[in-house]
Amino acid sequence: MTTHTTLAAERFEAERPRLRAIAYRMLGSLGEAEDAVQETWLRAARADVGEVRNLSGWLTTVVSRVCLNMLRSHGTRPEVPLDAGVTEPAAGPREGGDPEEEALLADSVGVALLVVLDTLAPDERLAFVLHDLFAVPFDDIAALIGRPPATTRQLAGRARRRVRGAAPGPAADLARQRRVAEAFLAATRGGDFEALLALLHPDVVLTADRFVVPTPGPVTVGGARSVAEGAMAATGRARFTGTALLDGRVGLVMAPRGRLRLVLLFTVTGAGITAIDVVADRERLDGIEVAVLDPGADG
Known part of the structure; x- marks a missing residue:
């Protein structure tokens, strides 16, 4: 038995x-x-x-x-x-x-x-x-x-x-982009308006496609204070957001349940973030190569 x-x-x-x-x-x-x-x-x-x-x-x-x-x-x-x-x-x-x-x-x-x-x-x-x-x-x-x-x-x-992913850009540029993206995310999550403002060029321009917030066309916002205020209003999204390589440069991806829903592409100079492109258009998202940042590449 x-x-x-x-x-x-x-x-x-x-x-x-x-x-x-x-x-x-x-x-x-x-x-x-x-x-x-x-x-x-x-x-x-x-x-x-x-x-x-x-x-x-x-x-x-x-x-x-x-x-x-x-x-x-x-x-x-x-x-x-x-x-x-x-x-x-x-x-x-x-x-x-x-x-x-x-x-x-x-x-x-x-x-x-x-x-x-x-x-x-x-x-x-x-x-x-x-x-x-x-x-x-x-x-x-x-x-x-x-x-x-x-x-x-x-x-x-x-x-x-x-x-x-594909080979990213120069290590020094990547390290700077990463520091800025991580600081932007931390300030947004923490609701730290002044820290966010300090990252932005005074004449920064943010463009969001019509799928980010349902509108007939893209939305453009200019000026550091206006852009920072808009980011503060989207703190809920920051909970499900992380840094990533986006076509070889550092940006942010928002992905509830692991599904890519939105990306932030930054233009960064020595004077700070000069432009932010917020993309939620599925066709554009599908054309962006997303890759994982090397955890040791902190600069």
């Missing part, structure tokens, strides 16, 4: 943070990640784990399969309305989640990384996330996606190149 060995809830709870971390990077949404982890628990609770030698690895396989099925079944994820995406960022197969927790989680993972991952095919995303972020061997990943290990390596490599 065989004995069915069930997984103790306490053992699963010990694995939950890591499983949620994998699921969040795979799915880009806290709500969906929680759904995937819950489905993993339901499957694990029904399984006989008596012969499982590496329980952590086995649970990684289960949650990865769940996430892969979700990604494949999504096809194209529905668009997130710009304002709704800011105020209700945790929607997924089920509504819910804490917007502040989602914002903090996106910040810790990297908004730009979530944006790039969202552009990858499901198999590419799985290969990159599991291998590059969680050190899962390619042989194990290959078994998950039904591809040879050599092909799995190629998928991860292709994803890696997308994450890194």
Whole structure:
């Protein structure tokens, strides 16, 4: 007579943070990640784990399969309305989640990384996330996606190149752009009007396309004080915003639930920010190469 060995809830709870971390990077949404982890628990609770030698690895396989099925079944994820995406960022197969927790989680993972991952095919995303972020061997990943290990390596490599993007501009320029973009984001998030004003050239010009705020045409705002006041009015959007390489220069991306919704492109000189281009037009967004900044390239 065989004995069915069930997984103790306490053992699963010990694995939950890591499983949620994998699921969040795979799915880009806290709500969906929680759904995937819950489905993993339901499957694990029904399984006989008596012969499982590496329980952590086995649970990684289960949650990865769940996430892969979700990604494949999504096809194209529905668009997130710009304002709704800011105020209700945790929607997924089920509504819910804490917007502040989602914002903090996106910040810790990297908004730009979530944006790039969202552009990858499901198999590419799985290969990159599991291998590059969680050190899962390619042989194990290959078994998950039904591809040879050599092909799995190629998928991860292709994803890696997308994450890194094309060669950026000169390091000195990049470091200056990064300092300015990070300071702009920090001032906007913190509601520090004077700090924001100090970053702007007195004659700065901000242009926003008609999709940023629904208008018949683009909106242009001139002057440091007017631009700073407008930025202060958009602090909600800053919660889901991070720095990124945008066509090789540093800017800001806003991406609730990992979906790119808006970018800020800066023109920076020695006198400060002289121009800001705010883009929410999907056609223009699709034409911008988004990549992750090298964490060590701080200048």
